[in-house]
Amino acid sequence: MKQIFMVYLKPFYHRMLFGVFFKFTGSIMDLFLPYILAYIIDNVIPQNNKMEIYYWGIVMLVCSIIGVAFNIIANRMAARVGSDATEVIRHDLFTRVMYLSSHQMDRITKPSVISRLTTDTYNIHQMIIRIQRLGIRAPIMLIGGIIVTITLDPVLAAVLIGMMPIMVIIITLISKKSIPLFGALQQTIDRFVRLVREDISGIRVIKALSKTDYEKARFEAINAEVVNRERIARTTIAVIQPAMNVCLNLGLVCVVLVGAYGVNQGTSEVGKILAFMTYFAIILQAVRSVSSIFETWTKATASADRINRVLALEAELTIPAGDQKASDYYLEVENITFSYNKKEPNLANISFALKRGETLGIIGETGAGKSTLLKLLMRLYDVDDGAIYIDGRNVKSIPLGELHQHFGVVFQNDIIFEASIEENIGLERNLSKEETEKAILYAGAKEFVDEKADRSGEALTIKGANLSGGQKQRILIARALAAQPDILILDDSSSALDYKTDAAFRKVIKEHFGETTIIIVAQRVSSILHADHILVLENGAAIGYGKHAQLMASCDAYREISDSQMGEV
Structure with missing residues (x-):
């Protein structure tokens, strides 16, 4: 993965920087909205000042427009960078394949090359886009949401923050287990592609020799293996999001209980509780995005490793110093x-x-x-x-x-x-x-x-x-x-x-x-x-x-x- 970021994404750093600016600004605007709403409920509405209510309403509208516009611009830039970078990766991979020796092609196998040029480069493409979209927005919303909740009510914020170490441990353990599973899945897909390629190429021979049932049995076996490996890999990685939801929902229950107690005691306000619930939804969505990034990152890491193994191959058929002799034969x-x-x-x-x-x-x-x-x-x-x-x-x-x-x-x-x-x-x-x-x-x-x-x-x-x-x-x-x-x-x-x-x-x-x-x-x-x-x-x-x-x-x-x-x- 290091080569992807240090080599192939380097020419796009300046474009990515602009995308980060737009995504950062858009995310900050989204973070402001609940805070402004809480301020209106707790401070502006009790004063019954319509002009100030209109003023802050316009401020919220402007923040919303800026947030939507900047996020759209950032997403479009991310899609363009992802497509352009993947095009270069695919070009270099194809070029390297064209110059591999026959021995190297025999070791890699043609179906594996096809899989690396298609499925693996697609996984890299998805990772590059998601890193720029969710990889910027999700941490901002997560960290920003926590910071804002601390300013609103430190006690309630402490309840949610207490869940963070548990979530980090879950993500780390599952990611370590899932990366090898996705690598094994890609190897099985290579064998699947090889079988399909052989059967489609030899379809007339298969029909002529009445081998249809035999080939169907072979296909069903490898197809079942692909499905089982994919099920295991995706089931493993799928644990992340429900686990995050459980942790945050438990935190939410604690927040509601503590918040209700604070309102009864007069140490908290309704607007802050409402804003806190909104920020909780923002934090929850950010955590879901983070889990989605880890799933994409896991698949992309396995794919990047397979691509790098081909790109790193040295030419076997070197050209040594000239060996020439006089001869009567051509x-x-x-x-x-x-x-x-x-x-x-x-x-x-x-x-x-x-x-x-x-x-x-x-x-x-x-x-x-x-x-x-x-x-x-x-x-x-x-x-x-x-x-x-x-x-x-x-x-x-x-x-x-x-x-x-x-x-x-x-x-x-x-x-x-x-x-x-x-x-x-x-x-x-x-x-x-x-x-x-x-x-x-x-x-x-x-x-x-x-x-x-x-x-x-x-x-x-x-x-x-x-x-x-x-x-x-x-x-x-x-x-x-x-x-x-x-x-x-x-x-x-x-x-x-x-x-x-x-x-x-x-x-x-x-x-x-x-x-x-x-x-x-x-x-x-x-x-x-x-x-x-x-x-x-x-x-x-x-x-x-x-x-x-x-x-x-x-x-x-x-x-x-x-x-x-x-x-x-």
């Missing part, structure tokens, strides 16, 4: 080893070298490490051992923005955004219309784009749900080709294409991207049959490397895959 992978959990290797001792314009085909069973190898080439993860060089430069020494400009990539489960086809291909990379049209043509997408004259300007739905599997893959291929990359990575990008379209695409690549180094991950031997090099992976290890004919003679696993597909080749 892309070199030297004996790399990598493990996600840093225990069992997912890739071990992988090596290959490609010249400009050469093609590498990668094939292997599911889980062999094909996609992992591609992630290491783009430095989405750092290798544990070995090195990767592009044009003689170690990828670790290349700034990530510059490194990724070398690549055009189609991942296995890539994303289509809710935008036009041109926007999905261009991705704000300042590509010309000619470059976009060429990419559409090269990817074999021109035919279905031209089926409707305005189709390319029509927004696609999320994940390209209004496109067929083959159409989506051709859009993704066009995106990868549009910027004329030095290295083209195709991760099983032709699985939804028919053989004719796949063959036509390979022909276009050979004709128009002769200087582009190509890496193709494929399940079909036909897609990599004519590659300059073929890498066969099994359980993270290279069990074969060479051309098709060489592997047919020397690699049993490759020969078995090829033979099983001969009827398709």
Whole structure:
């Protein structure tokens, strides 16, 4: 929470100061009203002086107008500061997330990131607003009310003041217990968001496999856990306000008894008792506001801690001093080893070298490490051992923005955004219309784009749900080709294409991207049959490397895959 106040609210201190002035003035005006009323009842009315009654009535009216106007101004300023500060927090959090390494994202998890960007920043927003609204007004009304009651009748005021230590103890004990509860609640919400995200994304699979009842049971379980944790947390924090009411109501009973006795004895006056009852209502409302602030503060503290943990993360993918060597190859992978959990290797001792314009085909069973190898080439993860060089430069020494400009990539489960086809291909990379049209043509997408004259300007739905599997893959291929990359990575990008379209695409690549180094991950031997090099992976290890004919003679696993597909080749 310290970072929120010392870093993100600091630029708004001057605006908050003006808000404090307006809120303070408005609250003081509200405090004056009962005092003036008591004075009128006890001192002005007995004199039967109408002009003085009118005078003090006008004074009360002016105080009321100033109080309402200043409080409205202060509340509007508080809302503006809260919105502006939260916007900056959300921006910095999103920016930090964008620069996190894949390892860091794996540890935090995507649902947790979504929860921090939404629920947690909302809790901070509510806290900033309430601190400025109630956090200024409530202490003024509470302390001011007590001070005024002391000036009215010290004996009666002592009765209420005696309840204050009890209330402070209650607030402190409950707050200490509730903060961890709200932190645990947010973690459960993260898992809730993850389940909902998975089920919504996979709704068609769930229906197709008749898994609706199973997923409903999973949802009901996590939903019940969220409800139970929220009930416990809110039940705990909800004790504060009733406890405050009990304490103050007990004080009020004592005040009425003591006050009635004072009136009978002639030591007190009716106007003071009436004013005292009004101030009691003010103090009660202030205490309720304080309890509300503590509830908001508790949730915001847990949320601020979660946000700060992300903001405090240091960049894992640092850029060390340049590591460069002379080489005849454009892309070199030297004996790399990598493990996600840093225990069992997912890739071990992988090596290959490609010249400009050469093609590498990668094939292997599911889980062999094909996609992992591609992630290491783009430095989405750092290798544990070995090195990767592009044009003689170690990828670790290349700034990530510059490194990724070398690549055009189609991942296995890539994303289509809710935008036009041109926007999905261009991705704000300042590509010309000619470059976009060429990419559409090269990817074999021109035919279905031209089926409707305005189709390319029509927004696609999320994940390209209004496109067929083959159409989506051709859009993704066009995106990868549009910027004329030095290295083209195709991760099983032709699985939804028919053989004719796949063959036509390979022909276009050979004709128009002769200087582009190509890496193709494929399940079909036909897609990599004519590659300059073929890498066969099994359980993270290279069990074969060479051309098709060489592997047919020397690699049993490759020969078995090829033979099983001969009827398709």
